[in-house]
Amino acid sequence: MFKKEVCNVARALRPDGMRKCIGCFSCMTVCAAVNNHNFSISKSAIKIKTSGGLKHGFYATVCHACKDDRACLEACPTGALVERKGGGVLLNKDMCTGCRKCVDACIVGAVFFDEEENLPIICKHCGSCTRFCPHQCLTMEEVDDVL
């Protein structure tokens, strides 16, 4: 499904190297800063957590870039979420009512909610986080996808 070299270069974020994660939180800091101009990691579309304290490893919760069935999009009653090339969705903020149906629909828990803005936080797969990941735990993968 995912190919390294394809003509149609849509890209998607892959947190496949999380075993190497050191928990520096640079990805969250950068995501919140770049996408929401905010220092708070609550504004980040990627979340790094431990699985039971720091003695255990870290895992990342982030949009899986679903392609065929996009549960968040299906759940959106207003059409504020539209398909993104390469997987996942894009948010049209003006059309969103803040109903949170997309949050509930995402079974990996990767749609977060910005209480202040009353909007979901949707990963754009912009790749900013990957550029500031010192151990390449997060990478961008080229995806063969045509909308």
Place this chain on the structure above:
Amino acid sequence: MFYKDYIRVLYINLSTGRIRVDKRKDLRAYLGGVGVASKLLQENMNPDLPPLHEDQPIVFAIGAASSVFPVITKTVAMFISPLTGELGESYAGGRLAFTMLHAGYDAIVITGKSQKPCYVTVTQTGVEIKDARAFWGMDSDKVGSYIRNREHGSGKRSIIRIGPAGENLCSYASVCVDTYRHFGRLGLGAVFGSKLMKAMQVTGDLPMPIPNFKEYFKTYSKLYKQVTETEVMAKYHDAGTPINVVPLSAMGGLPTRNLTSATFEHAENISGEAFAKNNLIRKMACTGCPVGCIHIGQFRREFDHVCEYESISVGYDYELIYDLGSFLGVDSTDGVLYIIDAVERNGLDAMSCGVVLGWACEALEKGIITEEQTILPLKMGEYVNLAKAVDYIAQGVNQLYTDMGKGVKYVAKKYGGYDFGMQIAGNEMPGYHTGYGSLVGALVGARHSHLCNAGYSYDQSNRDKEFDKEKLVDYLINEEIERCLLNSLIICLFARKVYNRENIRMVLKCVGLDYTDETLTDIAKRILRTKLEIKKTLGFAVQDVKLPKRFFDTPTTTGKLDPYLANEIAEEYARRCEEILAEEDESIKEFV
């Protein structure tokens, strides 16, 4: 707070349960971090009362640029040290600075004493003092797990806690921060214990808009690149600080077997490379640091004879390897980790603990104390017994071990062996026996730490040159002043070469503080002046310090030290401090 003209201070009184928040514009004159904490300590301390009296404060402060730039990760704790009776100052990484920032506090001042064991939760929506009776007696790892399960805030919190040593008021009990970091030195753990405060959880995710995103992100990216792509930080990331073990031993500066030597014949067995080969399983980072210098080592321990093992993971670093390794004659990586585990469980400062055990081994051998008192046949290198002795210190199982919990100066004075109880002004010696820089640097440093002014670094860089007393004093005092600035942001000192003045000014500008170099120097001096005033009030005078004779018997990397010359250097430094104290602080008016 960023882009604001004030410092936001949270006051918690454990006796009355009263919580108060203050916005202090005047504290901007102290920038943040150690500056703000020093001023708050000075305001809230009670010089006439003992360090563990309930009216003595604990002050935490984050820096002026905490957490939003690479490697600006530390929180400072200030208190009156139960170990030295004077200035208590200790730094920890982990997530505390990050969470305090996002909970909306620059500083926290804790006073009073709870009626029953308690833990405190601090969030952006409130502060609570909660029941910790069932946690009392638990090791710091266990209480961390319970609080993690009981409280909300996964992924955006910091849990700091004490172990049995803090509860039992050991003078060098530590506070564990997020499992692998510590407020290690000078006994903050005992101050927690004296207030019946087992732990504190800080949670924060307050939205903080960045008004100047372009400027901020350009600066962040530049610093991130410097930190991760240049050689400046590589040492800390790769094998880590333990890479120093072998070279330091080879040049004759590694304190070994209670400083009977400064060369360890088994240094290669406990080197950074040996730990990496035998035990290193992962590395971790403090929040906001892409370097990841926290090295986690694993060893296994057989608990039954039918192939039954438990696996134990602990953090290791140069200072721990020196103090629980070469200083105690322990010559294997597993042996060092074995003692580190005991120190961690009990919540003690590894460095002080190693030095106290070093004295005990030698005092027993010399017949100053008996095996009846030590319970175990304490010997250099025998790490299983040494680890057991760590438990005994934390629990205070008899009079000797209770006394050992008061520090090496106390036991050496009481039982004998002052000449080989390796402390400097009451603080157990750091891992460098490199020359006048390391010894006098720790003696004159505000908190008697090698990190006050890095005298050990001066010794190593200048060992081939002719010794110049004036140059050393200049170096020590300039470094002490500059570190007051670094510690007011609070930059991890591992990144001190990245954060030169240009970069410091740049990050401060990004968060709304546009200062000239001159103003920054004024602030740094003001901070040092405040610390010196505190020390004076608490009765410290360098002339009163009597250094153990062994510092002068065992040759350093630069040869044997002369006590008279060491004294001269210290007195010259003290004279320079008096000059700083007498200086008129004109520029403070800009902040009032």
